[in-house]
Amino acid sequence: MRFIAILLLFLLPVGAAWAQGDIHRCTGANGVPVFTDRICSDVNATPVMPAPSSSAQAPVELSQPPPVLCAADMAHLKQAVIDAFAARNPNRLAGLMLWGDDGEQAVVADIRVLGRLMAHPLIDVKVVPADDPPTPSTSALPSPKTGQGEALLVQTESDDGSGATQETRFEVLHQSGCLWLQLQN
Known part of the structure; x- marks a missing residue:
């Protein structure tokens, strides 16, 4: 009985505030x-x-689309990569990655690589077979394992200012109903 009385004393201010509106x-x-x-x-x-209106307000137009949290297909994954480059946001690109058992230092290093990659203008994002080997002289990141299905080939301007392209490959993995990018270390 004493417990109920103490509980009521604590709930009384909450109830009064709720009733107040x-x-x-x-x-x-x-x-x-x-x-x-x-x-x-x-x-x-x-x-x-x-006063807040009771009618639903029109959605505010965003300058950038919201980040993709789970790419359902290759078209969505490709568009999410393009959106990340448009936002110049390596963390947004990192949100498309499957990190697995990577330690903190490896993740930070990979995000720095993504930051350097995104410092260059995006030229194109292509879906390629994972078996298709990258051009060794232009690859910024290690190539994915072969025979794993599809990969994304991200083409950016090269570091040297010549207008040449630099290619970076990401393996595409299917897990939990989503498509994920993975860097190979």
Whole structure:
């Protein structure tokens, strides 16, 4: 019985706050702030902030699409890579990676590689067979294991400023209903 009485004492303020409803911040006729549970006009005051509308607001147009958390197919994965480059965000590209048992230092090193990769303008992203070997002189990252299905070939401008392209390959893995990129170390 004592436990129930103590519990009720703790729940009483919560219940009172819930029953109270919204608190409106208003400015009174004399410029003094007024806080009330009634509409500001009921107390001869003006709202400081407009009241929230009950109708659904139109979605705000974003400057960039939201990040892909699970690419369902190659088209989505390819577009997510393009979006990450458009945002110049190596963490967004890292969100498409399957990290597995990589330690903290390996992950940080890979994200730095992604950052250096994204410092160059993107030219193209192609879906290629995983068996297709990269050109050794232009590959920025180690090639994936062969015979694993598909890979993404990311083409960026090279470091030397010549306008040549640099190719970086990512193995594409299917896991948990999603497609993931993986760097080979």
